[in-house]
Amino acid sequence: xxxxxxxxxxxxxxxxxxxxxxxxxxxxxxxxxxxxxxxxxxxxxxxxxxxxxxxxxxxxxxxxxxxxxxxxxxxxxxxxxxxxxxxxxxxxxxxxxxxxxxxxxxxxxxxxxxxxxxxxxxxxxxxxxxxxxxxxxxxxxxxxxxxxxxxxxxxxxxxxxxxxxxxxxxxxxxxxxxxxxxxxxxxxxxxxxxxxxxxxxxxxxxxxxxxxxxxxxxxxxxxxxxxxxxxxxxxxxxxxxxxxxxxxxxxxxxxxxxxxxxxxxxxxxxxxxxxxxxxxxxxxxxxxxxxxxxxxxxxxxxxxxxxx
Amino acid sequence: xxxxxxxxxxxxxxxxxxxxxxxxxxxxxxxxxxxxxxxxxxxxxxxxxxxxxxxxxxxxxxxxxxxxxxxxxxxxxxxxxxxxxxxxxxxxxxxxxxxxxxxxxxxxxxxxxxxxxxxxxxxxxxxxxxxxxxxxxxxxxxxxxxxxxxxxxxxxxxxxxxxxxxxxxxxxxxxxxxxxxxxxxxxxxxxxxxxxxxxxxxxxxxxxxxxxxxxxxxxxxxxxxxxxxxxxxxxxxxxxxxxxxxxxxxxxxxxxxxxxxxxxxxxxxxxxxxxxxxxxxxxxxxxxxxxxxxxxxxxxxxxxxxxxxxxxxxx
Numbered sequence: 001x002x003x004x005x006x007x008x009x010x011x012x013x014x015x016x017x018x019x020x021x022x023x024x025x026x027x028x029x030x031x032x033x034x035x036x037x038x039x040x041x042x043x044x045x046x047x048x049x050x051x052x053x054x055x056x057x058x059x060x061x062x063x064x065x066x067x068x069x070x071x072x073x074x075x076x077x078x079x080x081x082x083x084x085x086x087x088x089x090x091x092x093x094x095x096x097x098x099x100x101x102x103x104x105x106x107x108x109x110x111x112x113x114x115x116x117x118x119x120x121x122x123x124x125x126x127x128x129x130x131x132x133x134x135x136x137x138x139x140x141x142x143x144x145x146x147x148x149x150x151x152x153x154x155x156x157x158x159x160x161x162x163x164x165x166x167x168x169x170x171x172x173x174x175x176x177x178x179x180x181x182x183x184x185x186x187x188x189x190x191x192x193x194x195x196x197x198x199x200x201x202x203x204x205x206x207x208x209x210x211x212x213x214x215x216x217x218x219x220x221x222x223x224x225x226x227x228x229x230x231x232x233x234x235x236x237x238x239x240x241x242x243x244x245x246x247x248x249x250x251x252x253x254x255x256x257x258x259x260x261x262x263x264x265x266x267x268x269x270x271x272x273x274x275x276x277x278x279x280x281x282x283x284x285x286x287x288x289x290x291x292x293x294x295x296x297x298x299x300x301x302x303x304x305x306x307x308x
Numbered sequence: 309x310x311x312x313x314x315x316x317x318x319x320x321x322x323x324x325x326x327x328x329x330x331x332x333x334x335x336x337x338x339x340x341x342x343x344x345x346x347x348x349x350x351x352x353x354x355x356x357x358x359x360x361x362x363x364x365x366x367x368x369x370x371x372x373x374x375x376x377x378x379x380x381x382x383x384x385x386x387x388x389x390x391x392x393x394x395x396x397x398x399x400x401x402x403x404x405x406x407x408x409x410x411x412x413x414x415x416x417x418x419x420x421x422x423x424x425x426x427x428x429x430x431x432x433x434x435x436x437x438x439x440x441x442x443x444x445x446x447x448x449x450x451x452x453x454x455x456x457x458x459x460x461x462x463x464x465x466x467x468x469x470x471x472x473x474x475x476x477x478x479x480x481x482x483x484x485x486x487x488x489x490x491x492x493x494x495x496x497x498x499x500x501x502x503x504x505x506x507x508x509x510x511x512x513x514x515x516x517x518x519x520x521x522x523x524x525x526x527x528x529x530x531x532x533x534x535x536x537x538x539x540x541x542x543x544x545x546x547x548x549x550x551x552x553x554x555x556x557x558x559x560x561x562x563x564x565x566x567x568x569x570x571x572x573x574x575x576x577x578x579x580x581x582x583x584x585x586x587x588x589x590x591x592x593x594x595x596x597x598x599x600x601x602x603x604x605x606x607x608x609x610x611x612x613x614x615x616x617x618x619x620x621x622x623x
Contacts, residue, residue, distance in 0.1 A: 179578065184574070185578055262578070263578060264578040266579055
C-alpha cells in the first residue's frame with residue numbers, strides 16, 4: 001500500500017509546521033488533525049482549519065486523503081481558528097441567562113425598582129402570563145439543546161459566547177425591566193389582545209418545536225448528512241412547502257405574539273433584530289440548499305412565504 | 309464620534325476598509341438553530357462550512373461595480389456639478405474637465421461646499437474677532453452639506469463605492485448626530501469654543517478628503533494631497549474628537565434640566581428613554597472606538613505612504 005506524506009504549512013507565513021510521513025491513503029482529515037495536535041498540542045483539532053489552498057475553503061473532517069486532489073506528498077495549509085468552545089456550552093449559557101434574569105425582574109428583586117416595590121407582585125394578569133411564556137420559551141430552548149438538536153459543528157470561536165450572551169442577556173433584562181415595572185401599562189385592547197397574542201405564541205412555539213423534531217429526524221444520530229426537509233403528516237410542518245426555514249418563521253411568530261401580548265416596544269425591537277438575523281441565516285441556508293440540491297422545490301422562499 | 313471620515317474615504321483606495329478586522333456580517337450573533345440540519349454559517353468561522361452561506365457579498369460587489377461604472381460616473385459628475393456631496397470612484401473614466409475647474413480650486417462637488425464653509429468661518433472671525441455667533445452664521449451651510457453626506461451611504465449600498473456600508477453609516481451618523489441632535493437642538497451650547505474646534509477639524513478634513521477623491525478620479529493625484537489626507541488626521545482627529553466631547557459635555561446640564569428627547573413611564577408602549585444617560589453612554593463609547601479608528605488610520609497611512617505590507621491579523 002502506498003503511503004502518503006503530508007506536510008502542513010502555515011497559511012499566512014508558509015512556514016513549515018509539520019511533516020507527517022507514512023500516512024494511510026484512507027486517512028481522514030480528522031485523523032490528520034489528531035496527528036498534527038501531537039506536534040503542536042496548543043492547536044487542538046477543533047481549532048484547526050486545514051485547506052488545500054491558503055485562501056481556500058476548509059477541508060471537512062470526513063474528507064479522505066486519497067480522494068483529495070493531491071499527489072502522494074500532500075501540502076495542507078493550516079489556519080488557527082482561535083480558541084473554540086462547544087456549541088452546546090454556548091447555547092446552554094446564552095439561554096440560561098434570560099431565563100434567570102427575567103425572573104429577577106419578575107420577582108422585583110431589590111435595587112431594580114424603587115425600594116417600596118421590592119418583592120412585590122404585579123396586579124396585572126398579563127404580566128404573570130408573560131413570565132410564564134418567556135420562561136417556557138427558554139426552558140424549551142434549553143431542553144432542545146440538550147435532547148433535540150443535532151449539531152453539524154462541535155465548536156465555535158470562543159469570542160462568540162461573549163457576543164451572544166451580551167445580546168440575549170441584555171435584551172432579556174431590557175424587556176423584563178419594562179414588563180415587570182410597577183408603572184407597566186397593560187395592552188390597549190385588554191383581555192382580547194392578550195388572548196389572541198397568547199394563541200399566536202403557543203401555536204408558533206409548537207410550530208418551532210415540531211420543525212426542530214422534523215429536522216432532527218432528517219439526520220440520523222452521529223451523522224452529518226444533509227437532506228431536503230419535506231412536510232410530514234403534522235400540519236405544522238406543511239410550512240416546509242413554502243419556506244426553507246420554518247423554524248425561524250415560527251420563532252419570529254412567537255416573538256411577535258409576545259410583543260402583542262405585552263405591548264412593549266423593547267420586545268418589538270428584540271423581535272425585529274432577531275428577525276433580521278434569522279433572515280440572514282435563512283437566506284444563507286436557502287442558498288446552500290439550492291446549491292446542493294438540483295431538485296430543490298422552487299416555490300420555497302427562505303423565511304416568509306412568497307415574500308422573503 | 310469624531311469621524312473625520314478618513315476611514316470611509318480609504319475605500320477610494322479600492323481597499324474595502326476592513327473595519328476593525330471584522331468580516332462584513334451585519335449582526336453579531338452566531339446561529340442558534342443548528343437543528344436546521346446542515347451547515348450553518350457561524351459568524352467569524354472562516355469559511356469552514358461546506359456549502360454554507362459565505363454570502364459572497366464581497367464577491368458580488370466587483371461585478372456590480374464594473375457594470376455600474378459608467379452610470380456611476382455620469383451620476384456622480386452631475387451630482388458634483390450640482391454642488392452636492394461628491395465622491396467619485398477611482399476606476400471610472402475621467403469626468404468632464406469643467407468639473408475639475410469649478411470653484412477654481414480644482415475641488416469637485418463637496419469641495420466648494422466645505423470650502424464655502426471654511427471661507428465663511430474665516431471671514432466671520434476676521435470681521436467679528438470672536439467665535440460667538442459663528443455657528444449661527446454657518447449653520448445652514450453646515451447642515452446642508454453634512455446632511456447630504458447621507459448619500460455616501462447609498463453610494464456604498466449600491467456598490468459604486470467599495471467601502472463598507474456599516475463603516476460609512478457609522479461615520480455619517482455620528483456627524484448627523486453632532487449637527488442635528490446636539491448643536492442644532494441644544495441652543496445654549498452653540499457659542500461654546502468647542503463647537504469651533506470640531507467645525508474647524510471637520511472642515512479641513514472634508515476639504516482634504518474630497519480633493520483626494522476628486523483628483524483620484526481624474527487620475528491625477530498630486531502627492532501633497534495624498535500626503536495631506538494621510539497626515540492631517542493625526543492632529544485633526546484628536547482635535548475633532550476633543551471638540552465633540554467637550555460640546556456634548558457642555559450640553560449635559562441643559563439636557564438634564566429640560567428632559568429633552570426623553571420618554572418617561574408610564575406610557576402605552578412600555579418603554580422609556582433618557583437622553584441624558586444616552587449622551588453619557590455616547591461619550592463613554594468614544595473610549596473604545598476612537599483608538600480603534602485612529603490606529604486603523606495609522607496602519608492605512610503606513611501602507612499607503614510607506615508601502616508597508618501589513619499582515620492582516622486573524623479575526
